[in-house]
Amino acid sequence: MRISSGKLLHALGLTAVVIFTLFPFFWMVSASFKTQADILSSPPVWFFTPTLQNYAEIFADTKVSGAIINSLIVATCSTLLAVILGAPAAFALARYEFRGKSDLWFWFISNRMISPIVLALPVYLLAIQTGLLDTHLVLILIYLTFQLPIVVWIVTDQFKSIPADLEQAARLDGASQFTIFRKIYLPLGAPGIAVSAIFSFIFSWNELLYALVLTRRAVQTAPVVATSFMSGYELPWGKIMATGTVIVLPVTIFALIVSRHMVRGLTMGATK
Amino acid sequence: MSDTATSPAQRRPNRGYGRWTPLWFLAPAVLTLFVIGIYPTIFALVTSFRRYNITRPREGFPFIGFENYVNVLTDSTFWSSLLLTAKFYVTVLPIQVALGLAIALLLHKPGMGLLKSLARVTLVVPLATTYAVVGLIGRLIFNRDFGVANQALSVFGFGPIDWLSTQDGAFAAIVIMDVWQWTPFCALIFLAGLSMVPGEIEEAARLETSSKLALLRHVQLPYLLPGLTAVMILRSADVLKLFDMVFVMTRGGPGSATDLISIYIQRVGFRIFDLGTASAQAILLLILTIIISRLYIRLLYREVH
Numbered sequence: 298m299r300i301s302s303g304k305l306l307h308a309l310g311l312t313a314v315v316i317f318t319l320f321p322f323f324w325m326v327s328a329s330f331k332t333q334a335d336i337l338s339s340p341p342v343w344f345f346t347p348t349l350q351n352y353a354e355i356f357a358d359t360k361v362s363g364a365i366i367n368s369l370i371v372a373t374c375s376t377l378l379a380v381i382l383g384a385p386a387a388f389a390l391a392r393y394e395f396r397g398k399s400d401l402w403f404w405f406i407s408n409r410m411i412s413p414i415v416l417a418l419p420v421y422l423l424a425i426q427t428g429l430l431d432t433h434l435v436l437i438l439i440y441l442t443f444q445l446p447i448v449v450w451i452v453t454d455q456f457k458s459i460p461a462d463l464e465q466a467a468r469l470d471g472a473s474q475f476t477i478f479r480k481i482y483l484p485l486g487a488p489g490i491a492v493s494a495i496f497s498f499i500f501s502w503n504e505l506l507y508a509l510v511l512t513r514r515a516v517q518t519a520p521v522v523a524t525s526f527m528s529g530y531e532l533p534w535g536k537i538m539a540t541g542t543v544i545v546l547p548v549t550i551f552a553l554i555v556s557r558h559m560v561r562g563l564t565m566g567a568t569k
Numbered sequence: 570m571s572d573t574a575t576s577p578a579q580r581r582p583n584r585g586y587g588r589w590t591p592l593w594f595l596a597p598a599v600l601t602l603f604v605i606g607i608y609p610t611i612f613a614l615v616t617s618f619r620r621y622n623i624t625r626p627r628e629g630f631p632f633i634g635f636e637n638y639v640n641v642l643t644d645s646t647f648w649s650s651l652l653l654t655a656k657f658y659v660t661v662l663p664i665q666v667a668l669g670l671a672i673a674l675l676l677h678k679p680g681m682g683l684l685k686s687l688a689r690v691t692l693v694v695p696l697a698t699t700y701a702v703v704g705l706i707g708r709l710i711f712n713r714d715f716g717v718a719n720q721a722l723s724v725f726g727f728g729p730i731d732w733l734s735t736q737d738g739a740f741a742a743i744v745i746m747d748v749w750q751w752t753p754f755c756a757l758i759f760l761a762g763l764s765m766v767p768g769e770i771e772e773a774a775r776l777e778t779s780s781k782l783a784l785l786r787h788v789q790l791p792y793l794l795p796g797l798t799a800v801m802i803l804r805s806a807d808v809l810k811l812f813d814m815v816f817v818m819t820r821g822g823p824g825s826a827t828d829l830i831s832i833y834i835q836r837v838g839f840r841i842f843d844l845g846t847a848s849a850q851a852i853l854l855l856i857l858t859i860i861i862s863r864l865y866i867r868l869l870y871r872e873v874h
Contacts, residue, residue, distance in 0.1 A: 307675065307680060310671075310675045311681055314675060314676075315687060315691050318688075318691040318753060319691055321695075322694055322695075322706075324706065324710060324717060325705075328709060339715045340719075340720040340723065341716070385595070385598070386598035388594050389591040389592075395591050401599070402866075403863075403866055404602075407859060408602070409806075409862075410806040411810075411855060412809055412830075414812065414835055414851055415854060415858075416606070416610070416613075417835075418834075418844055418847055418851055419612040419613040419616060441601060441602070445598055474590050502699070504813075505701040505816070505817075506812045506813060510835075510839060520699055523701060524701050524705070527708065541699075541706065544702055548697050548699065549693075549697050552697030553693055556690055556692075556693040559696060559757060560761055563696070563754060564799050
């Protein structure tokens with residue numbers, strides 16, 4: 298069997314893509330299994346005897362496990378809130394025409410663009426005044442600024458695809474709009490709601506700037522703790538990379554689940 | 570039969586069909602976004618007109634009119650930081666668009682089913698990687714002594730580069746990490762564009778010409794343009810937002826080599842604690858962002874207007 302050069306190039310190109318996208322990830326995971334001596338060897342070693350020492354150390358370190366629990370609390374609560382607040386709004390945007398609708402759209406979508414530093418400054422001052430600095434609540438609330446737009450966008454899109462006949466039939470049976478929302482839209486829109494929830498979770502899990510500014514010791518999230526390792530003379534590289542792996546792994550799995558919707562989530566649906 | 574059903578069990582006919590019904594569904598989300606988004610923005614606007622250094626509370630926080638804005642607009646560091654952000658944008662964007670298009674074409678080409686699905690799935694990995702962790706990985710890869718970047722260079726006979734401690738090296742390092750993370754985004758958008766080309770048109774064109782370039786230019790390009798617009802605008806907003814990865818990798822240094830705008834404002838606000846000046850800078854950044862997102866909506870959400 299002859300393989301044409303075109304096919305060979307195609308295969309090589311695709312292999313290069315896989316290596317390009319996975320290499321930094323692979324390098325982090327492999328470093329997390331190295332001893333400090335292996336990591337510091339120059340030039341870097343590719344083959345080594347793996348060790349679980351780094352993982353044992355970070356899981357014994359209450360700072361890291363506490364940070365992961367903080368991240369879980371903040372990401373889960375804010376995602377739930379985003380869905381509870383966002384799904385009804387999406388229903389209104391999908392089913393009603395009203396004045397100011399396009400302005401509302403604009404506002405929701407603009408939130409995707411705004412640099413966190415714009416809100417971090419005033420929220421920091423307000424958090425000091427209200428005593429909310431270094432609490433889960435302040436992070437949960439501030440994360441809603443980017444989660445709500447995502448939920449609203451994706452769920453509106455999903456709701457729009459639900460046939461209007463179903464609603465008509467329910468109306469004839471005397472169902473109120475609230476019942477229609479609860480009995481028809483929520484169940485049929487569930488896939489979209491799930492996708493939007495996963496995106497919300499990923500974005501809040503990954504967030505650093507707000508967490509850096511608005512937390513002190515008590516509620517440091519995982520990215521904050523991971524970066525806090527980066528000071529001092531002898532950096533504990535193995536621990537840093539093990540922490541990085543533990544942070545990245547769950548969101549990568551989530552992202553693989555919603556990979557078909559990745560573009561929609563990142564562009565707010567401007568391109569299909 | 571009308572849709573205003575009046576069964577005796579219903580105390581209020583027309584339940585939930587009034588003019589204000591959308592309001593009930595929208596109110597929770599809108600009120601929340603108002604409290605957490607608009608109110609702090611107004612607070613920042615007010616702060617930007619005050620002298621507000623929280624390390625010197627004795628002086629109070631007096632209103633000083635446009636003084637902060639005048640200071641910011643005449644501050645050469647602010648402008649050079651914006652300029653550097655622009656330089657970063659015009660450096661990463663062409664690379665990401667070119668590489669992204671190449672990857673999209675590879676993924677669009679028929680054949681190689683399994684390898685293609687694998688490549689398609691792995692594209693998601695960089696996009697999901699925590700930005701701060703991308704910075705940590707960058708610190709490891711670009712280490713002068715034991716980094717794999719210098720090992721790769723030495724294969725080609727180039728000497729070790731002190732990536733993170735030299736101005737050009739640090740800038741190149743953050744460019745490379747950004748290209749790694751966001752090229753898949755461009756690739757996925759272009760791939761979506763390519764798959765919008767109707768099959769029969771593409772088939773006919775393939776029979777007409779054997780030139781891939783002609784196919785790309787005359788048949789596929791029109792379908793790629795909306796995606797390109799989206800990439801250009803979203804990436805510009807993202808570069809203005811870019812903080813996590815660069816903060817972890819370089820903290821804006823060495824010197825001001827990687828002092829992008831969000832890093833700079835963060836330093837003025839939370840290292841120097843000059844929140845008045847930082848707020849004025851943030852408001853100017855906000856205005857820039859609003860212009861960008863207006864553009865985005867004008868160009869890409871035709872259905873809304």
